[in-house]
Amino acid sequence: MKTLVLSQLARKAGLACAAVLAAGLSTEALAQTTTPVYKFWPLRVSGSDSANVRSANVTASTPTFKRLVLSNNQPVVDGSNTRPAVPQYSSRYGMAIAPTAEGGGWGTSAGGPGGTVNRKYYTQFTVTAAAGATARIDSVIATSQFILTASQTYLAVAYSKSGFVSDSAVVTGGIGPGGSAVGGGFPATQTLPADGPAPISLSQVNAGSNNINQNRYRLALNGTNGVILTGGQTLTLRFYFSCSSTGLARYAVLKDVLVKSLQTVTSNKAAKVTELAMFPNPAQNQLQINHAPAREGRINVYSTTGQKVASFTAQPNAPQTTVPVADLASGIYMVEYTAGNTRAVSRLVKQ
Numbered sequence: 644m645k646t647l648v649l650s651q652l653a654r655k656a657g658l659a660c661a662a663v664l665a666a667g668l669s670t671e672a673l674a675q676t677t678t679p680v681y682k683f684w685p686l687r688v689s690g691s692d693s694a695n696v697r698s699a700n701v702t703a704s705t706p707t708f709k710r711l712v713l714s715n716n717q718p719v720v721d722g723s724n725t726r727p728a729v730p731q732y733s734s735r736y737g738m739a740i741a742p743t744a745e746g747g748g749w750g751t752s753a754g755g756p757g758g759t760v761n762r763k764y765y766t767q768f769t770v771t772a773a774a775g776a777t778a779r780i781d782s783v784i785a786t787s788q789f790i791l792t793a794s795q796t797y798l799a800v801a802y803s804k805s806g807f808v809s810d811s812a813v814v815t816g817g818i819g820p821g822g823s824a825v826g827g828g829f830p831a832t833q834t835l836p837a838d839g840p841a842p843i844s845l846s847q848v849n850a851g852s853n854n855i856n857q858n859r860y861r862l863a864l865n866g867t868n869g870v871i872l873t874g875g876q877t878l879t880l881r882f883y884f885s886c887s888s889t890g891l892a893r894y895a896v897l898k899d900v901l902v903k904s905l906q907t908v909t910s911n912k913a914a915k916v917t918e919l920a921m922f923p924n925p926a927q928n929q930l931q932i933n934h935a936p937a938r939e940g941r942i943n944v945y946s947t948t949g950q951k952v953a954s955f956t957a958q959p960n961a962p963q964t965t966v967p968v969a970d971l972a973s974g975i976y977m978v979e980y981t982a983g984n985t986r987a988v989s990r991l992v993k994q
Contacts, residue, residue: 681770709764711740714731714746726891738896751887758887768900770872771875781904783900797884815839816862826841921978942964944968
């Protein structure tokens, strides 16, 4: 097993600068974290993916649900407690879902999955390559946890190129909070054998907690081989949740879902998309962005809702530009560099 460190070597290679990601992960199990973004679902305002990040050759889509529903946006009476309303979508939690709109129904006595993930309870995301496009997808990255409970709260992630009609595979595994190795598969049951690595154990988050955005998972698809899509093909991703709590207001929350790839989506009309190298990341005051020299280039910064919040002129004919970010509020942004037929994007964490 190897310790993987992205540091000065990554910077020299022109990749996104990052901190130490993990210890004890094989190369095969490491989700690709320095690759172009194909699709990004913030899940903070609605289920729509961000048009500013989506590749021109990948179509728009919103998540769908099976035996899970969105929050009812209402306060919930939970025994002797009245729980505050959890919005369907919010910047704090992302998308809030459960078997019932009140955040209950998880237990087997209520007809829910209980503490074992199974294939009947999920939210689904799709990535479709447009006609004439070819795409390789290597990883899915998302933030997820449970509100008010850690009672057998698990997550499994599977994908398919046939809409789960003729094929299905679980993620290879990846990196969790603090660089820990995680799985993402299904455990053995009385009737079925285990499928893939162990499921991911999701943490509990409470109102007022400061660890809302720390539970981020980077999961590889098909080891180091990725998944290839040709024009018209669709990759379907399903997130399966379990919980044995019988209380209400116990929502699974999911946000900032990204699909990344080692290979650019290509066609005769598409701009070249690459990963934008920038550091430090997280950043506080200034951000240095490495880019291809060009006479005229622009650097745009977008919020997770797709709003452009800052724009800068890139240094002409130079390989890098330093921009101020001190005025940006703390949070997650997408930074985009464009020049001619070149487009590069990357995720920025502003402290």
